[in-house]
Every structure is written in structure tokens, then in C-alpha cells.
Amino acid sequence: MRVLNCLPDPRVGGPQLRALSVAEKLRERGIETSFLLPNGTDAFEQRTVERGFDVYRPDLPRLRPPHRIGANARHLANLPSSTRQIARVFDAASADVAHVNGPLNVQAGIAAAADDVPLVWHFNDTSMSWPVTRIAAAVATRLADEIVVAADAVDDHYFSADSSHRTIYAPVDVNAFDPDRIDPSVDRLPEAVNVDSERTVIGAIGNLNPIKGYEYLLRATRRVVDRHGSVTVLIVGKRLETRAEYVRRLERLRSKLDLDGIVHFLGHRSDVAEMLALFDIFVLSSVAEACPMAVLEAMAMRRPIVATDVGGVSEQIRDGTHGWVVPPKESGSLATAVSQAICQSEERRRRGKRARRRAERVFSLARCADRHERAYLAAVDGEPAAEDVSPSTVS
Template structure:
């Protein structure tokens, strides 16, 4: 079938990685797939170029940009799009506007988070207006579906849950060799216990709370280091917080990286301190690496990490509880290792790309009535 994925861009992030992996799987399956980017193409577009999968940029400017809408419409029409799969709110209502009158058989939107922007306002209003031309709204976890219905973002009859998936076999388990490599990279002794996290440096991830929790861990475990992978608007502010908390020398900001899989293999513990979350790709990747995990109880985190079965779940925005769980995992190494092994087994069964792609395939053909 002719599929168009419509996104804001393909810069590095969980949403974008999920789209790339899904597009590659659909291309390999024999579908004719393209990606239309509302703004610029993004740094990950080259991966699709290498496979001959078209990636188009509409170059949208601020406000209502009819030229960008016209470009999007041309790409949808030229591709003879049968299924339009949009990702998140802004891309969705812009794509719906561009698709008017093109006779597209299925219009599906995936909401990758909880829709918890501090001032959703106009964005969610426009999203609701686009519901008339939307067949299915997919959320990535049960918590997000419940919120979307409760807030009136989408009607229950049009909603469906399809959890994200990853290419599990792409991830090797954590190892002493990779731990030594990471220790050398951040210039700490090889015996240092390395706590890590991966995510954009914005308010949703609450890196500030993580740094404060890490300070408490360091009081009892001075042999620990914190590695923060990702970039964003709070980078400088977080550096200042690390300095103010007296742990600047032990908090390592690695920025935006293309070797996240290798970095994960060098960690002793993975922590996700978000205050809002959808269905975290970073958590799935940590599971696939067999890492012990501590995550906050928001969004779909507890649907991935089962407390004391595949990791630890703690309240959000509670550095004290976060620090206690981190210390527990770093101290009880045998128990933590068992949780990591259980996490790997869970993601192999429940968090694979193949499982996710098959569920979307059902939706493309039959709509929300066929929701798995």
C-alpha cells in the first residue's frame, strides 16, 4: 500500500526513532512509504535516503503557512497516499488540512506522549477540530488513552493503544568491556559505578531532580558518576544546578550522540526521572540492554517497568525516593542484575518492532475496529 508518515522533522528523539524503524520495516515488507516533514528534514533523514525512501521537507514558517500546506498536499497527492499516518498534534492538523479532498482511505494519528504541554491551548483545539477527518487516534500506552478520553481530546470510539517497539536484536547486553570504555571516555576510574539517563534536556525529563537525587547517592556512594546523554534548552541551567549541588565533577553531559547503544552497554544503572512521559523508547532500549532500571510512575513507565519484577518504580518529582531506589539498586547488585535480565526477557516478548508493526498493519487495513 502507499503510506505517508507525516512528522514535524526527523531530528534525534524517541518519536523520530520509532518512525524511522517503523518506516524501514514497512519498506522491507513491500509497502511504498514516504516521510513528509512539516519543518526541516532533520539529521536522521539520511538513514532513509540510504534505503531509497523519500523524505520531503515542507519548510513551514511560524503561523499559518499556506505555502507549506501546499507543498505537503503535493507530496501526498504525488505519492497517491492511501494511508496517512501522522505523529503528534501539530503534524496531524496540518496534514489533515493538506489532505482535504484527496480521498485518502485511512487517516491515523499517533500521540507519542501524554499531551501534557504546559499550555496546550490552540494546539489541542486544532487537534480536536481535525477529529472529523481522523479515523483512529493511537496512544502509546493505556494511561495516555485514558487521559485523551478524559480530557476530550479524542472520542473513545476512535482511540486505540499500540505500544512502541524497538529492534531488540540491535542491542547487546551491558558488559565489563563497554563499562571500561565508558569510564575512560568520561575519565573516571574503571571501578566507578556509572548511572546513566538518555533524553532531551527539557522540563519533562526533570534532570534537575535527578541531579539532586544523585547528590544524595554520592554522599553514601562516592564511587558513582552520572552520565546524561542528550541535548536541549536546559543544558546550561542543568550544568549550573550540578555546580550548585556540589556534584559538577561527577555529572557528565555527553550531548546529542549517535552511539547511544554503546553508551547504554557501559552503564551500571539506568534512571528515567520524567514528570510526564508517553511510552519511553529510552526505557525499552535500557530493557534490551539488560540494565537495572529506576523510573518514575508517570505515563507508560509502569507498563514497561514492573516494580521489583523488571526494575523499580518511584513517585515523580521526589528526589528522596529516587535516590533511595538508586542506592538500593547500586548496593544489591545481584538482585539488580536479575531485574535487568527480566527486563530483557520482557522486551523481547512485548516490546519488539515486529509486534508494533503488525498492530499498525491491522489498523491500516481495518481501522479502529481491528485494534489489537
């Protein structure tokens, strides 16, 4: 079987990394994946080609943030041309299945349907608002052979209450993210970062993007420092050119809260597992997510987790069992949960161990590849494929 995976963004991010890791696992089963990317950075293409996968890049415009009205208008104006280009790629790739990622990747969905290629449409985002959500859901329902969602919460966000689609959670490589194999060396940190045995290290991972809610983490940090004193906060994430003003706001807020020597923006890092090994507590402060891979990686690394209840987070971890789950956009609640984790060292270790076991049982790369394979077979055969056990039944 040959799959053409159509991604709406060429940058390295959660959906891209998920697609590549699953493609490598499926290759072991005789399922070959190629990738279709729009214009933009070459970082993900380079990584994909290095691992032996074909990448197709016709001259396709990329969707921009909602405020880029002109750019998105041009994107829509080019829809007929883009659809024809993508249809030619389906032929060149000899695709048996089209895997369309993103609710607004409409041209790829239309091209697959017009070319009579079985279509799996993957909804992996919760940042869209009404009426875009309903329009995207209606188009996918009409065109797709199989609709999959990154979490049950994503299904609820786009589709009516009486609908139900195949849930494919993002995976984590529990072998690569294994705390028993990773050295938590402070030598990896810049000299300016103060980490010692007396300090609690709080960490977050994710690009500096407004949906990550880092302003709430900074305000929560001020409260935690006032209560506990010796704290260091490490934020690992790329500074996006398109979000430069947001980064400046974070830096101004850090100074205003007198956190300049406490909160450190470390930029993009390729040693994520090693960074996680340094964290005493992992924090996700997001205001919107689908199935955040950073949470899964923290689970695999046995880190105690404090996370906001957005998207599929409460499907990943249960409050009180695998971590602390708090409302989004509430710095006070975030600070209280972090303080509890600091004070309850035995409890945070217990929750970290349970999170690792859950990552192994529910969110492993092998389990994710199984779900992808079943979705592809269902799209090709036109019949539902049997599902495995629901994550809600696994502790």
C-alpha cells in the same frame, strides 16, 4: 500499500526513530513508506534518504515551544497554504494512507481528510495541557479514520474516560540492543570520566530538555553520593540550541551540588547500546513522557531501571518486577530507589533479566510493525482489525 508519514519535527528524536525503524520493517512486507518533514535541520532527512526512503520537504514552518508565541502565530497564519502544499505531496507520493504524527499536526490531518486519503492520527505526547488537549482530540476524532496512541496513558491525557483507541507502543530492536553482543568498553569514554570496578555507574539517556527532569537527577545524585560515595553519573544527550538556558542551569546546579567530577554530560552519542552496557543502573527522571524509547532500550540491554511514573512508563515496566518506578519531581524518592538498586545487586540483576524478557515479548520491532500494519489496514478498509494480546497480561 504506500504510506506517507507526516512528522511535525525534522530533528532526530524518539518519534522519528520509531517511524524509520517501523518503515524498514514494513518494507519487508511490501508496505512502502515516504516521509513529509517541515523546515529545519536535515539530520533525519539524511538518515532516511541513506536508507532508501523518499522524503518530501515543502516550505512548511515548524511548530515551536509554547513560549514562542510569534512563531506559532505565523504557523497558524500559514495553515491554509501549508494544507494545500501537503495535499499536493499526498498526490505526488501516491499515498494510500496518511500517518500523521503529533497532536498539533493539524495541517497534515486536514490535508489528508480533504484529499480523501485514509488517515491514521498518532498521539505520542503528554506535554500539552488543557484546553489544547481537548481541541486536538476533537479535531482528530472528527477527521481521522484511526486514532492511535503511544500508550494508554496518552489516551487518558487527551480523550474522555469512555473512549478507547488503538495503542501502538514504541519498539526496540532487541537484536541491536542485545547485551550478549555488546562490548561495555570504558575506552569509549572521555579520559576525564572516572569509571572503575569500585564505582557504581548510573546513566541516563535523552536530550538536555526540561521534560527529562535532569535537575531532579542531579539532586538525587547528591544524596546517593552522600550515602554510597563512589558513584559516576553519565548523561547521554544532545545540547539543544533551543534549550541553552536549561543546559546552563544544569551546569550551575552541578557545581552548586559539588558534582563536577561525578556527573558528566557526554552530549549526543551514536553508540547508545554501548553506553547502556556501561551502566550499572539506568535512570529516567522525566516529568513528562509518552512511551520513552530509552526505557525500552535499557530493558532490552537487561539494565536495572529506576524511572519516574510518567506517561506510559508503568505500562513498560512494573514496579518491583522489572525495575523501580517512583513519582516524578521527587528527588528523595529517586535517590531512595537508586540506593536500593545499588545495595541489592542480586535483585537488580533479576529485574534486569525480567525487563529483557518483557521487551522481547511485548515491545519488539516486529510486534510494533504488526500493530502499524493493522492500523493502516483498518483505516483503508474502514473496519477494526484484530488486536494482539494486551501488554498488561504479559509478565
